[in-house]
Amino acid sequence: MHVNHISVFIDRRPDEVYAFASDPRNLPRWAAGLARSEVRQEGDEWVADSPMGQVRIRFVPENPHGVMDHDVTLESGVAVHNPMRVVPNGDGSELIFTLCQQPDMTDEKFAEDRAAVEKDLQTLKEILERQPPGRHKASMADDEHAIRELVAIWMSASQAGDVNTVLGLMADDAIFMVPGGEPFGKEAFAAASQGMEDMRMEGKNEIVELRIVGDWAYMRCRIAVTMTPPGGQSVRRSGYTLSVLRKDADGRWRLARDANLLAPEGNFPGRPAEFQPVGKAGHR
DSSP states (O other): OOEEEEEEEESSOHHHHHHHHTOGGGHHHHOTTTOSSOOEEETTEEEEEETTEEEEEEEOOOOTTOBOOEEEEOTTSOEEEEOEEEEEETTEEEEEEEEEOOTTOOHHHHHHHHHHHHHHHHHHHHHHHHSOTTTTSOOHHHHHHHHHHHHHHHHHHHHHTOHHHHHHTEEEEEEEEOTTSOOEEHHHHHHHHHTTTTOEEEEEEEEEEEEEETTEEEEEEEEEEEEEOTTSOOEEEEEEEEEEEEEOTTSOEEEEEEEEOOEEOOOOTTOOGGGSOOOGGGOO
């Protein structure tokens, strides 16, 4: 079985290339061999009409490493894994697609597939290089929207017990701080979260201050959380968090540092009604 690594130099930063090429909605613009018309999302898959018939596409989660590997499932049910990534090359980028010859594929068909991939990558290069540098980088308004969306997804995923989604919103080198304890990282956060899988969580989050400076931002939030163990009594905590966020090379914002000052509730003057203490089972 043959394996070809097909690459193209693109005179744009890796984060710009990643932001465009990793968005499945852009596939019809440059990947004619995969999507001939508008794609539509179904769950965590994207459905497209391709020269091979209708296909389902699933990309790896967003990441700061430029990895855009994706699986393409054909109508026959056969799934094809396609490694793809972008890496720095001088002032620009090198986008690399790994093409593997599938079982029962003739050498002639493999050569056709290689030519189709080369054509698609050249189209991608032309689209990106026609745009002014930074065209696919976010403006400050976009950055603020992205951060607020991150906060909303974090709270929603936490309440749903979706630990993997929460972990994807933080940097690999994230550090968390809580009163009376030593700082801990992402691995310890994951272990603690998995140990609370049976706990029901309800919460409210209000961003009271957000400042963005280049690829860094700090954010102060007011949070109220109610935790209820199976068959147990609800415990409600509230207070403030101070977070530092970082925009990684892929253009995505992630939590880098977090100081959590939540404490068991008491009546504090001036606190909004939704942050006032509750009694048993969540009743005021």
